[in-house]
Amino acid sequence: MSSQSNPSPALSSADVAAAPATVFRGGTVLTMDAAGTVLTDADVLVVGDKVEAVGPALEVPDGTAEIDASGGIVMPGMVDTHRHMWQTAMRGYGADWTLTQYFVWNYLEHGKHFRPEDIYTGNLLSALDSLEAGVTTSVDWSHGLQSVAHGEAALSALEEVPGRFVLAYGNIHAGPWEWADSAEFQSFARRVIDGGKVGFQMAFDVTGDPEFPERRAFEVARELGTTVTTHAGVWGATNDSGIKLMHENGFMTPGTVYVHAATLTDDSYQRIAATGGVASVSAESESSCGQGYPSSWALRRHGIPISLSVDTSVWWSGDGFSAMRSTLSADRAREHDLAHVDGETITNVSLRASDVVGWATRGGAEALGLGDEIGSLEPGKQADVVLIKNDASPTMFPLLNPYGHVVFQAQRGDVDTVLVRGRLVKHQHRLVDADLARARAAVEDTVAHLTEQLGEEGWRAGMTPEIPESKVLDNPYTYTEYRDAGTHARA
Incomplete structure (x- = not known):
């Protein structure tokens, strides 16, 4: 064993990957443990796929790869x-x-043109994109799976990239009660669940139809022993009536993830809180496209656990830094605005940078039922570790408030090193063993295919599509004729 306060010269990716253990030396460590412990000039030792120790001047096994984390931030x-x-x-x-x-x-016109290989390509690119930005666990909210063949393609990409993924299976082109009840889907789902390499959820929405046709999909989820993730509280799509149906029929269960939850009443928030539900806030999305005001301020008021998400790169950023920054900004803007309406001035903000870093790490882990495995840097936990360090950037110093630095100063280009399950996936600001040329070629093929399907004029027009006369404002889902202007209710 050896202890070292002055790290060795930078090692290559191959050297780090081949070492029996890895230690991050001399960084500011955001452990994200329950006590919110922050250590300065501290080390994080990884042995195998686990965090072995966290603390100053750690003794490490012989042959350990040493990564200089001084001037940087080590976090989950x-x-x-x-x-x-x-x-x-x-x-x-x-x-x-x-x-x-x-x-x-996506729903009415062109989403149906995605082939299985296009699903694979999008997942491959997104998986690489997330790892490069220090997002080590991603839920693939995969509601474009028109067939199990599309699901196989999605799964293939997730299994290929060395990140941690959850496949949330969905199909916006058919009723959830239809695709969920098929033997082919259920066989696929059981294989993914039993395989253990990729997590599994079922992804579908509840329109509020009083006949509650989504019942069968919830029953299948229960039979499979898996959780449901659903877009809830989305202006023009889903609202309180869907929450009420879920609750009255016994399908609001612990671990259900309510995405956006932006246009709900107090009654719905209370039902979510009382049944152990969790929320996924996509503030950059909600602020831009109109699901409702980013809901963290309302969720906090009702004690609903919060996680963060980026939604889709069709619109927005694909990194956790943007998710944290937009969430904190939106929440504080709401707090100030509500105070101003009453003629008051906010002199101390209630939401701190440390809170949103917690939502982006520990909160996400707990939302997925993985809180005992990931989300914090503690001995015995899986070694999903990120080093934010960029000696070539003036933005990385001085490092005074590490939480504030993560949220407002750092960005994906400052992510130096990423481990997933102890495996090196990014080092010295570059992905390890990632064939970006192959990914680029696959993306070019998908873009060419979609352009051909739409035609050049249609492709250009799709960036600002006209709104056809349809039920899209009352209910965008193509698989049901149910209409309900109540989805536009304001919380």
């Missing part, structure tokens, strides 16, 4: 609980969309 990998990974080959295409335009393009 970030967790994204809602990312439509399959859409990532369309990165930035819908930058000027409203939510209604997204519904038109």
